[in-house]
Amino acid sequence: MLSYNAIQRSELEQWSFTETEFNLLAQGKCESVMSLGNGYMGLRSATEEAYIGATRNLFVNGTFNRFDELEVTELPNAADVTQVELFIDGQRFSLETGKVTDYNRTLNLRDAELTRSFVWRSDEGKRIQFEFRRFVSKHDLHLIGIKLQVTPLDEGITLRLASGINAQMSNSGSQHFHEGEKRIFNKKYLQLVQTTTESKVDFVLSALHQFWIDGCQVDLEPQMEIERRKMEMVYTMELKAGQTLEMHKLVQVHTSRDSDSHASANLESLRSYSLEALKQAEAAGYDRLFEQHQQEWAAIWDRYSFEIDSENRFDLLALRFAIYHLMVMTPVHDHRMGIGAKGLSGEGYKGHSFWDTEIFILPFFIYSEPKIARSLLEYRYLGLEGARRKAKENGFEGAMYPWEVAWPSDGEVTPVWGAVDIVTGKQTKIWSGFIEQHITSDIAYAVWHYYQASGDQSFMDECGYEMIFDTATFWASRLEWNEEASIYEINEVIGPDEYKEHVDNNAFTNYMAHFNMQLALHYYDELKTRNPELLSSLDSILNLAHSSQEWQEKADAIYLPKPDERGIIAQDDNYLLKQLIDLTPYKSQSKVGSLFQDYSLDQVNEMQVSKQADILMLFYLLENRFAPELKRANYDYYEPKTLHDSSLSFSTHSILASDFDDKKLAYELFRRATEIDLGPHEHSSDAGIHSASLGGIWQCVVMGFAGMRMLDGELHLHPRMPESWHRLAFPLYWKGSKLECIITKDQLEIKTDCTDEVHLVIYGKRVSFTGQLQFEMIHI
Numbered sequence: 001m002l003s004y005n006a007i008q009r010s011e012l013e014q015w016s017f018t019e020t021e022f023n024l025l026a027q028g029k030c031e032s033v034m035s036l037g038n039g040y041m042g043l044r045s046a047t048e049e050a051y052i053g054a055t056r057n058l059f060v061n062g063t064f065n066r067f068d069e070l071e072v073t074e075l076p077n078a079a080d081v082t083q084v085e086l087f088i089d090g091q092r093f094s095l096e097t098g099k100v101t102d103y104n105r106t107l108n109l110r111d112a113e114l115t116r117s118f119v120w121r122s123d124e125g126k127r128i129q130f131e132f133r134r135f136v137s138k139h140d141l142h143l144i145g146i147k148l149q150v151t152p153l154d155e156g157i158t159l160r161l162a163s164g165i166n167a168q169m170s171n172s173g174s175q176h177f178h179e180g181e182k183r184i185f186n187k188k189y190l191q192l193v194q195t196t197t198e199s200k201v202d203f204v205l206s207a208l209h210q211f212w213i214d215g216c217q218v219d220l221e222p223q224m225e226i227e228r229r230k231m232e233m234v235y236t237m238e239l240k241a242g243q244t245l246e247m248h249k250l251v252q253v254h255t256s257r258d259s260d261s262h263a264s265a266n267l268e269s270l271r272s273y274s275l276e277a278l279k280q281a282e283a284a285g286y287d288r289l290f291e292q293h294q295q296e297w298a299a300i301w302d303r304y305s306f307e308i309d310s311e312n313r314f315d316l317l318a319l320r321f322a323i324y325h326l327m328v329m330t331p332v333h334d335h336r337m338g339i340g341a342k343g344l345s346g347e348g349y350k351g352h353s354f355w356d357t358e359i360f361i362l363p364f365f366i367y368s369e370p371k372i373a374r375s376l377l378e379y380r381y382l383g384l385e386g387a388r389r390k391a392k393e394n395g396f397e398g399a400m401y402p403w404e405v406a407w408p409s410d411g412e413v414t415p416v417w418g419a420v421d422i423v424t425g426k427q428t429k430i431w432s433g434f435i436e437q438h439i440t441s442d443i444a445y446a447v448w449h450y451y452q453a454s455g456d457q458s459f460m461d462e463c464g465y466e467m468i469f470d471t472a473t474f475w476a477s478r479l480e481w482n483e484e485a486s487i488y489e490i491n492e493v494i495g496p497d498e499y500k501e502h503v504d505n506n507a508f509t510n511y512m513a514h515f516n517m518q519l520a521l522h523y524y525d526e527l528k529t530r531n532p533e534l535l536s537s538l539d540s541i542l543n544l545a546h547s548s549q550e551w552q553e554k555a556d557a558i559y560l561p562k563p564d565e566r567g568i569i570a571q572d573d574n575y576l577l578k579q580l581i582d583l584t585p586y587k588s589q590s591k592v593g594s595l596f597q598d599y600s601l602d603q604v605n606e607m608q609v610s611k612q613a614d615i616l617m618l619f620y621l622l623e624n625r626f627a628p629e630l631k632r633a634n635y636d637y638y639e640p641k642t643l644h645d646s647s648l649s650f651s652t653h654s655i656l657a658s659d660f661d662d663k664k665l666a667y668e669l670f671r672r673a674t675e676i677d678l679g680p681h682e683h684s685s686d687a688g689i690h691s692a693s694l695g696g697i698w699q700c701v702v703m704g705f706a707g708m709r710m711l712d713g714e715l716h717l718h719p720r721m722p723e724s725w726h727r728l729a730f731p732l733y734w735k736g737s738k739l740e741c742i743i744t745k746d747q748l749e750i751k752t753d754c755t756d757e758v759h760l761v762i763y764g765k766r767v768s769f770t771g772q773l774q775f776e777m778i779h780i
């Protein structure tokens with residue numbers, strides 16, 4: 001069970017959460033939600049001592065490898081450095097034996113530090129105090145620091161401690177590494193090399209241990225062990241009652257995929273660079289290294305400073321939790337890398353990126369740190385190569401983005417086989433990689449969104465126009481002409497609702513394809529006068545003169561489903577004709593996907609039941625194309641049929657509920673989104689945290705409760721705070737200026753240090769100001 005009130009340090013209230021009792025059967029929960037990282041690497045928070053059921057993961061972003069031709073590429077699980085085995089008077093220490101008191105494991109979000117402490121009474125009756133600390137440095141992206149303290153409280157003990165680097169790891173059995181060289185320098189510095197089997201990425205891990213007894217540094221003679229894929233040091237010492245042993249373990253992780261210059265040299269120089277970096281870390285010492293890390297995090301929180309005065313103090317904690325994980329998982333250092341659907345916190349989704357990034361996470365960066373948003377879009381620009389290949393392989397033109405992507409040029413990496421089919425007992429085929437095609441226009445949409453909010457012309461000139469033009473060309477070649485109806489259709493797809501496969505004219509897909517082609521036409525016309533040189537150079541590679549005619553002709557004749565007499569837009573050609581079933585048992589399920597205990601995906605395909613927001617997502621993205629009453633009617637039709645079996649669902653529903661001024665519902669759905677990872681479910685995060693949902697939590701607050709939207713290039717605010725909230729303050733970046741928004745029950749205040757006039761639309765009214773603006777709240 002997690003506790004959300006700072007138990008030991010009151011200054012960490014709303015900055016930390018704590019596991020108050022060790023739960024052997026739910027280790028995945030804390031391992032994921034308390035995971036550490038810095039965008040370069042992610043470290044799952046398994047305990048130092050080993051237990052059955054634990055999952056140790058260290059992922060370095062971008063180091064994808066393919067186990068064999070029957071599997072898709074994934075982020076390999078690198079060697080473990082967190083395990084420390086402790087033996088007390090010859091007995092292996094474990095929380096499964098003896099008695100534990102004062103247990104707490106805490107993630108401190110403010111300092112990005114994991115701590116664990118407790119008193120353990122051995123079966124022989126000796127009480128020992130344990131304290132552990134861990135961080136993955138935000139200052140030195142290659143550094144991991146681990147600290148432990150052991151104090152026998154009643155009588156002396158003999159303590160044996162085994163710690164090292166263990167490459168006997170795998171991804172659920174798939175071993176991604178060749179056995180590499182291992183070496184111990186000066187009986188002190190451990191170094192292990194591992195190279196991925198197919199992508200041939202070299203990993204170099206270097207580690208050292210330092211010891212203090214009651215504050216005095218001691219040199220302990222280690223017993224050195226090197227085994228197959230593993231090396232460790234074993235230290236033995238006597239501790240008197242009341243004496244404290246402190247161990248610091250410092251680890252450096254480098255790979256040949258790193259963008260720093262040393263990585264491009266040979267393995268030998270990478271190895272000496274890593275060793276040198278370890279020695280420098282040693283000279284600085286754990287405490288100084290931690291301080292530097294803390295300073296970086298202080299700067300992060302300064303930039304993303306949110307204030308929420310809510311009757312539920314959990315709300316601010318939940319938002320900080322979301323921002324913490326977004327920062328921990330995002331490779332801000334390297335535009336060749338994306339954000340995995342589980343970040344770097346677990347094996348789930350293999351480290352692959354989805355539309356989760358562009359639609360759910362990117363808005364947070366667009367409005368909080370646009371340069372990171374740009375880097376994430378550049379990753380997609382680098383992915384054009386794989387997208388063009390996918391289009392060609394499928395008989396289309398232009399750029400057809402992969403549903404799942406790993407290394408940008410790899411192209412499609414969606415696995416083909418998934419969960420069990422309850423009827424046949426076989427694995428269900430995953431069709432997304434073939435027919436979930438809306439990702440292509442989602443990316444074009446994200447480019448447009450970023451450009452509108454940031455005004456970053458150089459990005460558009462270097463990448464953005466090309467992405468929008470070539471994605472439009474894909475759609476133009478993808479459309480199918482229906483002679484009888486004289487319209488262009490898109491058949492055989494999966495829309496955002498993955499419980500409907502092989503559908504025709506999924507409304508979301510058709511409208512977004514239309515948006516994509518119109519956007520291309522708009523920029524094509526604009527460039528003719530604004531930058532004809534750029535247009536002509538793009539024309540020479542993309543054949544724009546011809547393509548633009550196609551975009552025009554097809555955008556004019558694409559089928560865009562319209563509302564029926566009840567005001568309902570069909571999610572696809574057949575959705576409204578499908579069978580209705582009683583979803584009550586599944587609506588109150590404790591575990592997502594319970595429907596599949598009773599039905600196969602083929603059967604679900606024939607029912608009016610949805611996994612997640614589909615058409616409602618369209619209303620959010622292309623907001624001003626649909627009337628408010630229409631949105632409400634469709635919400636009321638589709639929500640009861642939606643199981644929210646995807647973590648992407650609650651936030652979209654919450655934002656729409658805010659749009660309808662249903663504050664109670666919007667808040668309820670926000671809370672459900674916050675509980676996906678941070679809530680009481682013991683296994684919801686086993687495979688890793690839910691990245692998109694974390695971006696969605698930010699969107700519930702900023703796009704929902706503050707009513708912020710970019711519409712037709714203008715920034716709108718329309719606050720509708722939950723009743724239990726008294727104040728909300730947050731920063732926003734808009735066309736290069738920082739705005740600080742403060743919303744109370746009575747007033748909306750915006751401050752900026754920008755000297756130019758800022759133009760906004762507040763409650764539908766255009767306003768311009770410099771310095772500060774105060775607006776009386778409209779009470780609805």
Ligand code: BGC
Nearest residue numbers: 341354355356498646648692
């Ligand atoms: C959802 C997708 C999402 C993916 C990764 C799936 O369950 O249906 O929309 O992109 O998870 O988060």
